[in-house]
Amino acid sequence: xxxxxxxxxxxxxxxxxxxxxxxxxxxxxxxxxxxxxxxxxxxxxxxxxxxxxxxxxxxxxxxxxxxxxxxxxxxxxxxxxxxxxxxxxxxxxxxxxxxxxxxxxxxxxxxxxxxxxxxxxxxxxxxxxxxxxxxxxxxxxxxxxxxxxxxxxxxxxxxxxxxxxxxxxxxxxxxxxxxxxxxxxxxxxxxxxxxxxxxxxxxxxxxxxxxxxxxxxxxxxxxxxxxxxxxxxxxxxxxxxxxxxxxxxxxxxxxxxxxxxx
Amino acid sequence: xxxxxxxxxxxxxxxxxxxxxxxxxxxxxxxxxxxxxxxxxxxxxxxxxxxxxxxxxxxxxxxxxxxxxxxxxxxxxxxxxxxxxxxxxxxxxxxxxxxxxxxxxxxxxxxxxxxxxxxxxxxxxxxxxxxxxxxxxxxxxxxxxxxxxxxxxxxxxxxxxxxxxxxxxxxxxxxxxxxxxxxxxxxxxxxxxxxxxxxxxxxxxxxxxxxxxxxxxxxxxxxxxxxxxxxxxxxxxxxxxxxxxxxxxxxxxxxxxxxxxxxxxxxxxxxxxxxxx
Numbered sequence: 112x113x114x115x116x117x118x119x120x121x122x123x124x125x126x127x128x129x130x131x132x133x134x135x136x137x138x139x140x141x142x143x144x145x146x147x148x149x150x151x152x153x154x155x156x157x158x159x160x161x162x163x164x165x166x167x168x169x170x171x172x173x174x175x176x177x178x179x180x181x182x183x184x185x186x187x188x189x190x191x192x193x194x195x196x197x198x199x200x201x202x203x204x205x206x207x208x209x210x211x212x213x214x215x216x217x218x219x220x221x222x223x224x225x226x227x228x229x230x231x232x233x234x235x236x237x238x239x240x241x242x243x244x245x246x247x248x249x250x251x252x253x254x255x256x257x258x259x260x261x262x263x264x265x266x267x268x269x270x271x272x273x274x275x276x277x278x279x280x281x282x283x284x285x286x287x288x289x290x291x292x293x294x295x296x297x298x299x300x301x302x303x304x305x306x307x308x309x310x311x312x313x314x315x316x317x318x319x320x321x322x323x324x325x326x327x328x329x330x331x332x333x334x335x336x337x338x339x340x341x342x343x344x345x346x347x348x349x350x351x352x353x354x355x356x357x358x359x360x361x362x363x364x365x366x367x368x369x370x371x372x373x
Numbered sequence: 374x375x376x377x378x379x380x381x382x383x384x385x386x387x388x389x390x391x392x393x394x395x396x397x398x399x400x401x402x403x404x405x406x407x408x409x410x411x412x413x414x415x416x417x418x419x420x421x422x423x424x425x426x427x428x429x430x431x432x433x434x435x436x437x438x439x440x441x442x443x444x445x446x447x448x449x450x451x452x453x454x455x456x457x458x459x460x461x462x463x464x465x466x467x468x469x470x471x472x473x474x475x476x477x478x479x480x481x482x483x484x485x486x487x488x489x490x491x492x493x494x495x496x497x498x499x500x501x502x503x504x505x506x507x508x509x510x511x512x513x514x515x516x517x518x519x520x521x522x523x524x525x526x527x528x529x530x531x532x533x534x535x536x537x538x539x540x541x542x543x544x545x546x547x548x549x550x551x552x553x554x555x556x557x558x559x560x561x562x563x564x565x566x567x568x569x570x571x572x573x574x575x576x577x578x579x580x581x582x583x584x585x586x587x588x589x590x591x592x593x594x595x596x597x598x599x600x601x602x603x604x605x606x607x608x609x610x611x612x613x614x615x616x617x618x619x620x621x622x623x624x625x626x627x628x629x630x631x632x633x634x635x636x637x638x639x640x641x642x643x644x645x646x647x648x649x650x
Contacts, residue, residue, distance in 0.1 A: 188617045209618075256517065258599065263618040284517040285599025286606075288614045292595055295491075300500035301516045 152347040153199065154182045155190040157206035157334070159230070159290065159310050163363045164204070167354055178347060186289055187211075187265065194219055194339060201342035202351055204334065206230070207265040211335040221345065224335035227356045229370035231331055232269050233309040234322040235297050242303045247324040248279050250304055258293050258302040261286040265332055266293070270306045272330035281306075294319060308332070313368040331370070416628055421621040428625040436603040437611040438629060444519065444607060445587035448526035452534040452583040455527075457576060460538035461568075465547070475539075482532045489528055490596025497524065497597075521598035522605050526587035533586050534579035541575020542568075581641050588634050608633075 152171075156164050161184050168180040183190070183200070187210035194203060195217050203220070204227070205211040211224050236244050242255060250257050259281065260267030267286060274281060284302065287293045290311050296302040298318040305319075312321035336355060338348040354360050356372060365371065421428075428434065462468070463475055481489055497504040497515045507513050515521050549571065553563040591609040598605040600614065608630045616623040 186617070192616075192620065256514070261600065261614045261617070263614050283601070285601050286614075287595065287600055288610070288617065292599075295494075295596070296516070296599065299491075299494050299498055301494060301498045301514070 149177055149179060150344055150347060151179045151181055152201050152344050152351060154180060154202045154204065154348075154351065155194065155198070155200045156182055156184055156204040157187045157190070157210075158184045159206055159308060159314070160184070160204055160334070162314055163360075163367045163369070164355075166363050167351075167360055170359065171351055171354055175347070175350070180351070188213070197341075199341065199343070200339055201344045201348035202336065202338055204336040204355070206332065206334055207268075208333050208335060209265070209268075211337065214337070214339070219340045220337040221340055221342070222337065224337035225352070225356060225372075226333045227336050227352075227360070227372045228334040228364045229331050229372070230308045230310055230334065230368075231327040231370065232266070232273060232306050232324075233312050233327065234324060235294060235305045235307050235312050235315070235319040236322055237297060237300055237303060238317065238320050240320050240322065244304050244322055247273065247277055247326050250281055250306070251279050253282070255304060256284045256302045257281055258285045258287060258296045258305040259283045260290060260293055260306070261288055264288060266290055266307055266311075269308075269330035269332055273306075273326050276329035277326050308368075310368040334369070413631060416624055416631070419620075419624050420628055421625070424621060425625050425628075428622050429629060431622075433602055433606070433611055434626055434629065437606055437608045437626070438633065440519070440522070440603065440606065441588055441608040441630075442633070444522045444526055445584050447523050448530055448587040449534075449580055449584040451523070451527045452530050452587075453576065453580055456531045456534040456579075456583070457538060459531075460535045460542060460579075463535065464539045464542035478535050479532055481529050486529055486590065486592025486594075487596050490525060490593035490598075493521075493525060493528060493593065493597040497521070516597060517599045517601070517605060519604055522594055522607060525593040525597045526590045529590050529593050530583035530586040533582040534576075537579035537582060538572065538575050541572045541579075544575075545571045577641065581638055584641075585634055585638060588630065588637075 154164065154168075164182050164184075168182055171180055172178060185193075187206040190198075190203065191205065191210045191213040194200060194214050203211070203214060205214075205224075214220055215224065234244055234247070234250065236242065242252075244250065244255070249255075259270045262268060262271050270281070285296065287296070290307050293305045293307055294311060294315055297305045298315065309321065309323070309327075312319055336352055338345055338352060342348050355364075361371060459478070463471060463478070468474075484492070494516065495501050497507075499505065499508050499514050499516065504515055507515065515524070545568075549567045550563045553567045554560075558566070589609055590607070591613065594600075594605070594607060595610055595613070600606045600610045606614075608626060612623050612626045612630065615626060
């Protein structure tokens with residue numbers, strides 16, 4: 112009971128502090144600890160980079176003993192908001208120029224961002240493509256249930272760009288806030304087709320089937336990366352960025368379906 | 374409070390005489406209130422006030438508000454129509470395994486809403502257990518329709534109504550019905566004339582909780598119903614989408630959601646429900 116009370120009091124105290132708006136200084140390593148220093152590199156990366164960055168993380172940790180890489184994956188704009196609101200991170204890899212601009216506009220990067228990969232849209236259909244969708248124009252067929260990303264998110268903006276370039280107007284049954292919910296509608300068979308990035312189709316591993324279309328080149332999405340100004344491990348962050356833009360990183364990205372850096 | 378009329382002063386006095394609160398209660402109570410209220414204050418401070426009228430009058434906001442009110446109202450009605458009887462059965466029924474049934478009813482509270490949405494897809498989706506039959510027989514696909522939003526909201530809101538109503542029924546006890554029965558009332562008559570009036574406050578407060586939960590529903594809706602302006606895009610879905618490109622718009626829409634919920638609760642809550650847990 113006593114312990115419960117103590118915990119509750121501590122939590123209550125924390126709340127009081129939070130309510131008063133006082134910021135506590137982060138405590139460093141405990142004094143007198145003799146263990147060798149373990150350094151942690153914190154990376155914020157767009158969700159579409161999950162597979163490739165996890166592979167690069169293992170490589171980086173092998174090459175740099177004593178270094179742990181923590182990668183937080185999420186929607187690019189969420190991550191950008193977190194950085195603007197003071198999230199302690201070292202490196203940011205975004206899935207669009209716009210989201211990176213949120214961070215650069217706040218002067219929170221050390222240098223101008225580097226484009227390390229590109230991505231294009233692909234049609235995702237139910238495995239086997241029962242509705243025989245072969246072109247972008249096919250998506251406008253009235254009996255098809257098509258799902259796209261909302262215009263506000265990068266994949267939706269790209270879809271709108273392709274629509275404009277081709278003059279084909281889609282009548283989607285849903286405009287979803289992220290790629291995952293778009294893909295799940297097709298993977299569960301509730302929609303016939305969706306517009307997502309080619310890397311999303313690769314990552315979905317057979318739960319959907321990809322159909323490429325030439326007009327996708329009308330909307331190429333850039334993936335910028337930048338070391339953050341408040342980085343505690345700026346040197347490690349720069350090295351990780353080199354890994355991503357280097358030969359191995361580019362090979363890994365290409366295998367996942369990404370286009371080459373500019 | 375003010376609506377109590379001429380009786381109000383007397384009741385205030387009575388209350389003051391009967392209940393003297395121990396002083397230490399105020400500290401945790403204040404903290405609890407602050408934890409709930411301060412984040413909303415944060416929203417208020419973040420809001421871009423000059424832009425609010427334009428943002429609120431955008432077609433996306435208006436459509437989402439109307440859709441949210443409509444779907445949450447229908448979902449609440451469904452909760453009352455289906456959950457009310459379920460609460461009575463759970464509280465009064467003599468059935469083996471009732472305790473197990475009761476824990477099943479709580480599932481939507483425990484399940485992450487996204488998982489609930491997936492479960493609904495697997496049941497009612499085009500390839501789902503029941504949805505496949507409906508699609509083949511009638512050519513109706515449930516996901517992506519306004520009906521699917523209502524189903525998702527009803528799913529997540531039902532336990533709120535059932536649990537609070539069941540509690541009210543248990544507290545009310547069966548004495549009055551027993552007496553009604555000795556006076557010759559049939560079970561149906563006793564239920565209508567005795568039970569229902571007794572549990573009405575509990576039903577209302579359960580309905581308000583269910584409505585509030587339906588208004589705020591997000592995860593099950595996006596998974597099961599998708600998001601399309603005017604059809605399935607409720608206020609929470611609009612907030613989530615706006616947050617991607619325009620945080621100010623998202624904040625404003627959140628405020629709209631907060632205000633609408635408070636107004637609905639304030640209008641529905643006084644008189645009948647005061648003091649009922």
